[in-house]
Amino acid sequence: DIVMTQSPDSLAVSLGERATINCKSSQSVLYSSNSKNYLAWYQQKPGRPPKLLIYWASTRESGVPDRFSGSGSGTDFTLTISSLQAEDVAVYYCQQYYSSPPTFGPGTKVDIK
Amino acid sequence: QITLKESGPTLVKPTQTLTLTCTLSGFALTTNGVGVGWIRQPPGKALEWLALIHWDDDKHYSPSLKSRLTITKDPSKNQVVLTMTNMDPVDTATYYCARKVGPVKIGWFGPWGQGVLVTVSS
Numbered sequence: 153d154i155v156m157t158q159s160p161d162s163l164a165v166s167l168g169e170r171a172t173i174n175c176k177s178s179q180s181v182l183y184s185s186n187s188k189n190y191l192a193w194y195q196q197k198p199g200r201p202p203k204l205l206i207y208w209a210s211t212r213e214s215g216v217p218d219r220f221s222g223s224g225s226g227t228d229f230t231l232t233i234s235s236l237q238a239e240d241v242a243v244y245y246c247q248q249y250y251s252s253p254p255t256f257g258p259g260t261k262v263d264i265k
Numbered sequence: 266q267i268t269l270k271e272s273g274p275t276l277v278k279p280t281q282t283l284t285l286t287c288t289l290s291g292f293a294l295t296t297n298g299v300g301v302g303w304i305r306q307p308p309g310k311a312l313e314w315l316a317l318i319h320w321d322d323d324k325h326y327s328p329s330l331k332s333r334l335t336i337t338k339d340p341s342k343n344q345v346v347l348t349m350t351n352m353d354p355v356d357t358a359t360y361y362c363a364r365k366v367g368p369v370k371i372g373w374f375g376p377w378g379q380g381v382l383v384t385v386s387s
Binding site: 203252257 | 311326375376377
């Protein structure tokens with residue numbers, strides 16, 4: 153199985169400031185034949201199901217604000233919230249779909265400082 | 266609008282078999298490329314993928330739970346059913362179903378159902 157790790161475990165950011173979450177896979181999730189990274193990001197607010205934010209490492213899901221962006225390739229990825237809003241308080245998970253079983257990271261909790 | 270809704274018992278006893286149903290709306294299991302997965306989340310912990318079934322009945326299971334899981338579909342009811350045998354207190358979790366997306370075998374998931382909290386206790 154591909155093991156996903158995330159850092160930090162939690163972070164607190166002032167409103168309007170940038171939040172950066174890192175995700176690392178134990179092996180590359182870059183598929184050479186199509187040059188796509190098989191990685192997604194989700195947001196989970198308290199008491200709610202996860203919500204898809206980004207897939208193919210950097211493609212925003214329809215309706216997701218453009219303050220959310222994904223980057224990275226191979227084994228190292230980043231989710232950036234460019235200007236943190238109060239409604240962004242949540243736990244964020246990365247997930248690889250390069251191989252079965254799909255695996256999730258342990259999550260990063262984002263709070264307001 | 267695409268929605269998924271989980272249903273099933275909220276309390277099961279150790280050693281019992283859990284049966285959960287996911288009812289789909291806004292998309293059909295008979296459509297080429299469609300898949301539905303089950304993912305669980307113990308209280309306060311991370312997400313764990315369990316199983317996935319595709320429109321063509323292709324199935325994938327978590328290797329660590331494969332011996333206990335069965336995923337099936339009923340296209341006439343637009344439902345996906347997950348059974349898990351020999352339930353244990355460590356299986357206490359919120360169980361979600363979600364639509365699998367993407368032109369790949371495994372893919373990403375969205376949207377998700379609201380989830381059902383299943384407690385395993387005698």
